[in-house]
Amino acid sequence: MGQTNSQDQMLRARAQSVIPGGLWGHLNAANLPPGYPQYFARAEGCRLWDVDGREVIDFMCSWGPVILGHHHPAVEDAARAQSALGDCMNGPAPVLVELAEKLVETIPHAAWCLFSKNGTDATTACATIARAATGRRKLLVARGSYHGAVPWCSPSLAGVTAEDRAHILHYDYNDPASVKAAVAEAGDDLAGILVTAFRHDMARDLELPNPAFAQTLRSLCDSHDAALILDDVRAGFRLHLGGSWETLGIRPDLAAYSKAIANGHPLAAITGSEHLRTAATKIFTTGSFWCGAAPMAAALATITTLHALEAPTHLKTMGERLRTGLAASAKRHALPIRQSGPPQMPLMLFDNDPDFRLGNTFCAAALDAGAYFHPKHNMFLSCAHTAADIDRALEAADAGFSAVARVG
Amino acid sequence: MGQTNSQDQMLRARAQSVIPGGLWGHLNAANLPPGYPQYFARAEGCRLWDVDGREVIDFMCSWGPVILGHHHPAVEDAARAQSALGDCMNGPAPVLVELAEKLVETIPHAAWCLFSKNGTDATTACATIARAATGRRKLLVARGSYHGAVPWCSPSLAGVTAEDRAHILHYDYNDPASVKAAVAEAGDDLAGILVTAFRHDMARDLELPNPAFAQTLRSLCDSHDAALILDDVRAGFRLHLGGSWETLGIRPDLAAYSKAIANGHPLAAITGSEHLRTAATKIFTTGSFWCGAAPMAAALATITTLHALEAPTHLKTMGERLRTGLAASAKRHALPIRQSGPPQMPLMLFDNDPDFRLGNTFCAAALDAGAYFHPKHNMFLSCAHTAADIDRALEAADAGFSAVARVG
Numbered sequence: 001m002g003q004t005n006s007q008d009q010m011l012r013a014r015a016q017s018v019i020p021g022g023l024w025g026h027l028n029a030a031n032l033p034p035g036y037p038q039y040f041a042r043a044e045g046c047r048l049w050d051v052d053g054r055e056v057i058d059f060m061c062s063w064g065p066v067i068l069g070h071h072h073p074a075v076e077d078a079a080r081a082q083s084a085l086g087d088c089m090n091g092p093a094p095v096l097v098e099l100a101e102k103l104v105e106t107i108p109h110a111a112w113c114l115f116s117k118n119g120t121d122a123t124t125a126c127a128t129i130a131r132a133a134t135g136r137r138k139l140l141v142a143r144g145s146y147h148g149a150v151p152w153c154s155p156s157l158a159g160v161t162a163e164d165r166a167h168i169l170h171y172d173y174n175d176p177a178s179v180k181a182a183v184a185e186a187g188d189d190l191a192g193i194l195v196t197a198f199r200h201d202m203a204r205d206l207e208l209p210n211p212a213f214a215q216t217l218r219s220l221c222d223s224h225d226a227a228l229i230l231d232d233v234r235a236g237f238r239l240h241l242g243g244s245w246e247t248l249g250i251r252p253d254l255a256a257y258s259k260a261i262a263n264g265h266p267l268a269a270i271t272g273s274e275h276l277r278t279a280a281t282k283i284f285t286t287g288s289f290w291c292g293a294a295p296m297a298a299a300l301a302t303i304t305t306l307h308a309l310e311a312p313t314h315l316k317t318m319g320e321r322l323r324t325g326l327a328a329s330a331k332r333h334a335l336p337i338r339q340s341g342p343p344q345m346p347l348m349l350f351d352n353d354p355d356f357r358l359g360n361t362f363c364a365a366a367l368d369a370g371a372y373f374h375p376k377h378n379m380f381l382s383c384a385h386t387a388a389d390i391d392r393a394l395e396a397a398d399a400g401f402s403a404v405a406r407v408g
Numbered sequence: 409m410g411q412t413n414s415q416d417q418m419l420r421a422r423a424q425s426v427i428p429g430g431l432w433g434h435l436n437a438a439n440l441p442p443g444y445p446q447y448f449a450r451a452e453g454c455r456l457w458d459v460d461g462r463e464v465i466d467f468m469c470s471w472g473p474v475i476l477g478h479h480h481p482a483v484e485d486a487a488r489a490q491s492a493l494g495d496c497m498n499g500p501a502p503v504l505v506e507l508a509e510k511l512v513e514t515i516p517h518a519a520w521c522l523f524s525k526n527g528t529d530a531t532t533a534c535a536t537i538a539r540a541a542t543g544r545r546k547l548l549v550a551r552g553s554y555h556g557a558v559p560w561c562s563p564s565l566a567g568v569t570a571e572d573r574a575h576i577l578h579y580d581y582n583d584p585a586s587v588k589a590a591v592a593e594a595g596d597d598l599a600g601i602l603v604t605a606f607r608h609d610m611a612r613d614l615e616l617p618n619p620a621f622a623q624t625l626r627s628l629c630d631s632h633d634a635a636l637i638l639d640d641v642r643a644g645f646r647l648h649l650g651g652s653w654e655t656l657g658i659r660p661d662l663a664a665y666s667k668a669i670a671n672g673h674p675l676a677a678i679t680g681s682e683h684l685r686t687a688a689t690k691i692f693t694t695g696s697f698w699c700g701a702a703p704m705a706a707a708l709a710t711i712t713t714l715h716a717l718e719a720p721t722h723l724k725t726m727g728e729r730l731r732t733g734l735a736a737s738a739k740r741h742a743l744p745i746r747q748s749g750p751p752q753m754p755l756m757l758f759d760n761d762p763d764f765r766l767g768n769t770f771c772a773a774a775l776d777a778g779a780y781f782h783p784k785h786n787m788f789l790s791c792a793h794t795a796a797d798i799d800r801a802l803e804a805a806d807a808g809f810s811a812v813a814r815v816g
Contacts, residue, residue: 011505017520018508020685024522025694027499039502043494051502062496065696070494080488086451086478088470088672090780091435094447094459097419100426112425114432117525117674118695124558132567149694150532150558156692159536161545163571233696259696264496266525266674266697277428284564286433286557287526288473288641288667289674372498 007051011039025149026063033360033375035367043070045384048372056372057393059322061380064234064259067315068305069384075263075301082297093293099300103271106303108242109251110271114280116290119233120148122256122268123194125285127152129254129272130192130227133279138186140193142173144201147194147231167191173199174207176216183220192227192254193217197235197244198342203356203376205349206341214250227253227276233268234259238344238380240312241303243271265298306383312344315381318390319343322381325394333401335408345378350404358404365403371396415459419447433557434471441768441783443775451478453792456780464780465801467730469788472642472667475723476713477792483671483709490705501701507708511679514711516650517659518679522688524698527641528556530664530676531602533693535560537662537680538600538635541687546594548601550581552609555602555639575599581607582615584624591628600635600662601625605643605652606750611764611784613757614749622658635661635684641676642667646752646788648720649711651679670707674700677707714791720752723789726798727751730789733802741809743816753786758812766812773811779804 015022015038022030022038029038037050046069048058061067068075082095096115104110116122127139147153151164169185172178173195183190195217199207221228230252232244237260240246253276258268266289272280305311320343330337335358336351350358359375366373371393373379423430423446430438430446437446445458454477456466469475476483490503504523512518524530535547555561559572577593580586581603591598603625607615629636638660640652645668648654661684666676674697680688713719728751738745743766744759758766767783774781779801781787 011502014505015508018505018512019522020520020680020688023500023699024688025692025698027694027699029499038499039504040494040497040499041501043497048494048497058498060498062498063696065496070497071492076491083484084479086448086456088473088674089448089451089456089478090466090468090470091437091446091448092431093449094419096447097422097426100423104426112428114427117697118529120695121526128559128567130567131569137569149692151536152559154692156690158690158692159538159540159687161539161575163574166571166574167569264697264700266496266700266703272428279567280428280432282564282566284433284557284562284566286435287528288471289525289672290433291431291435292672292674295674 005035005037005052008037008039011051033363035364045069046382046389056367056370057389058372059379059393060372060374061382062264064380065264067237067260067311067382068263068302069382070264072263072305074305075298078301079265079294079298083294087294088289088292092291095293095296095300096291099296102300102303103269106241107255107271108246109253109255109273111274112272112277112280114270114285115296116268116270116285117266117287118268119256119258120150121287122233122258122270123147123153123231124150125270125283126229126254126256127192127194128283128285129276129279130229132282133276134191134226136189136191137167138169138189139167139191140169140171140179140182140186142195143170145173145196146201174210174213176213179216179220183224190224190226192229193221194229194231196231197239200234200341200345200378205338206347206378208342209248211248214245214248218250221253229253230255232257235345236260237306238312238315239342241306261302262295262299263302265295267295267299309383311383314383315344318385319346319381321387321390322346322393325390326397329394329398329401333405335401335404341378344381347378349376361407362400362404366396366400369396369399373397413443413445413460416445416447419459441771443772453477454790454797464775464778465797465804466780467787467801468780468782469790470672472788473672475645475668475719475790476671476710477790478672480671480713482713483706486709487673487702487706491702495702496697496700500699503701503704503708504699507704510708510711511677514649515663515679516654517661517663517681519682520680520685520688522678522693523704524676524678524693525674525695526676527664527666528558529693529695530641530666530678531555531561531639532558533678533691534637534662534664535600535602536691536693537684537687538637540690541684542599542634544597544599545575546577546597547575547599548577548579548587548590548594550603551578553581553604554609582618582621584621587624587628591632598632598634600637601629602637602639604639605647608642608749608753608786613746614755614786616750617656619656622653622656626658629661637661638663640665643753644668645714646720646723647750649714669710670703671710673703673706675703675707717791719791722791723752726793727754727789729795729798730754730801733798734805737802737806737809741813743809743812749786752789755786757784766816769815770808770812774804774808777804777807781805
């Protein structure tokens with residue numbers, strides 16, 4: 001610890017000349033606290049090593065994909081065995097059918113599924129299927145919710161035209177009245193309502209969906225013959241293996257999955273209810289690698305292992321241990337914090353920290369002490385996190401709180 | 409040969425219940441001649457084995473991705489070594505920088521690049537960068553050209569709204585006058601012109617770009633400060649390693665690559681000229697697996713190997729051998745055919761075959777005799793095709809021509 005980031009700095013300097021801004025998208029370290037590495041040399045279980053040799057216990061899990069820990073043997077063996085036979089061929093391998101059957105068996109609303117590569121592929125296909133099914137155009141999304149990185153839903157307006165969002169209407173998460181108002185605005189042109197598994201917008205307290213809100217979405221979609229689209233890309237498989245709203249007893253018509261579905265191998269899935277099967281055959285959605293068999297074999301092994309480990313329960317237990325420990329440590333340092341979200345995907349914010357100065361200080365010092373936290377985005381637990389890992393990370397967090405107390 | 413497709417039929421039947429229509433997208437065997445398998449058990453070099461154990465010499469190369477042949481050792485070793493270190497992490501591995509440097513060194517117009525997963529990601533990002541750079545909206549595309557499978561460009565209109573294409577204007581490939589007319593129609597709102605490397609629309613003769621057409625696109629983009637976007641997703645790395653229009657001496661401002669870039673590992677890239685670097689930093693484009701390191705290691709090994717093998721020349725030699733052999737065989741059978749496109753990505757059509765009855769008969773019989781051709785989509789050569797493979801495939805083709813002569 002405390003080494004310089006010299007290898008990281010050299011790579012960043014080289015990248016500046018061949019990659020605009022050094023890196024695109026959500027993994028750009030420019031958005032992270034000072035001292036966070038951009039480049040990684042190696043990963044194992046819940047641990048990462050940056051290119052300067054620093055080892056950390058990781059609580060971002062690659063921003064979601066790594067749910068069993070890096071290099072889970074069942075997943076890697078399955079991917080390797082399929083790859084040795086064939087990966088990207090003129091058609092799928094039999095594992096496509098096995099994986100589709102496994103998802104339909106695992107996810108109660110699902111009568112069928114399609115596979116793609118990005119979460120954005122999946123949310124876009126859901127939106128297109130909803131429109132194809134209904135012959136209508138309006139899609140309701142919650143203000144501030146993230147559904148992908150293409151013009152109809154990107155958080156940036158650069159290069160986006162007004163027409164890209166002509167048929168997007170907004171409601172407020174957890175506000176049934178705002179949903180009713182948006183449905184009224186859509187009139188007889190309502191194709192569907194998109195909703196994330198919980199409110200996980202960056203840089204604000206996370207909010208679980210309240211049951212009345214979820215029920216309102218379901219009832220309005222039913223009464224208007226519109227599609228309820230659950231965007232489970234970020235949360236999928238961490239809260240409940242059957243879909244994140246199973247605990248609420250609310251089932252969507254379409255759901256988008258990606259991230260954790262194959263423990264880091266590139267895959268996304270759309271699941272659909274029976275009444276949308278025909279609409280799904282009408283749209284054209286495809287990609288050069290979407291029938292790639294190795295990521296499907298990885299996904300099948302991932303989902304099988306998640307069942308065997310009762311993953312959501314393990315993740316919850318570990319997340320609660322982290323949460324309890326962070327609360328106790330903050331209290332010892334007399335630092336007011338707020339913890340929100342499901343324990344499997346937690347967030348910790350400091351009170352009175354509008355510019356995240358305290359959060360950044362906490363994270364930078366905790367990183368130096370061996371734990372990789374995030375100051376404003378929900379974090380992720382994995383099945384590779386043990387109680388000992390959490391306790392070790394809490395020691396690093398304590399160093400973070402000490403640093404905050406010093407600058408406080 | 410001549411076996412039943414019993415395993416394939418069983419898998420198709422199972423898929424019918426869990427996948428809408430049995431399979432989505434371009435790999436759906438419902439669009440192929442009778443007898444073509446849907447499911448594949450294994451691949452090696454230029455050979456595929458279907459789930460019923462039939463071996464074929466393949467001329468689709470997974471519809472483009474497989475350019476060195478399946479399981480090329482340099483590519484697989486590189487992917488495996490990177491994967492053993494780490495693939496999907498909290499940030500990229502150093503190979504990101506090495507690959508970006510290699511692309512910028514290989515592709516003359518490129519000052520920078522970005523990576524994604526699908527060809528559609530790349531074409532969409534190019535369109536968005538062009539709009540962000542210019543503050544204008546209109547994009548020109550050739551009638552019938554394929555640029556991806558999302559609403560702004562999908563070949564299907566199901567689930568697509570008029571607004572998704574409000575700013576798309578059309579021209580005709582190889583027709584400079586139609587380009588000028590579309591530019592005039594765009595007026596002061598022209599953001600860019602998209603063009604495929606050659607005219608490779610399905611089910612018609614392929615057309616190479618004529619130099620005057622290419623020069624017109626370049627001149628109009630220059631005089632209007634608009635971006636010339638080369639969609640090299642399908643052809644990239646087969647015709648010229650520096651970009652498919654290098655032989656014409658025309659360089660784009662933005663180019664989209666995918667398919668062959670990593671010999672079947674999932675990756676796409678956008679390359680850009682220096683003057684669009686700032687615009688590229690403004691748009692938001694990202695995906696959960698876009699910094700995945702194993703496909704980047706595969707791409708670096710692929711491009712290095714393509715250079716070492718002088719791949720375009722080898723592919724051309726093999727494609728010409730195939731073309732010459734097909735012409736001779738058709739002549740022996742007195743069957744009039746047309747061959748079009750670059751030899752590396754050839755197409756053979758029968759004269760007087762509007763419903764592809766002759767093409768389907770040819771393909772079905774050739775498949776039975778051990779070669780996997782396509783009746784109406786451009787095919788692909790790979791570096792794994794040897795002269796002996798071509799000669800063996802020509803024997804299968806001869807069986808195909810015999811079958812056509814019998815029914816013809």
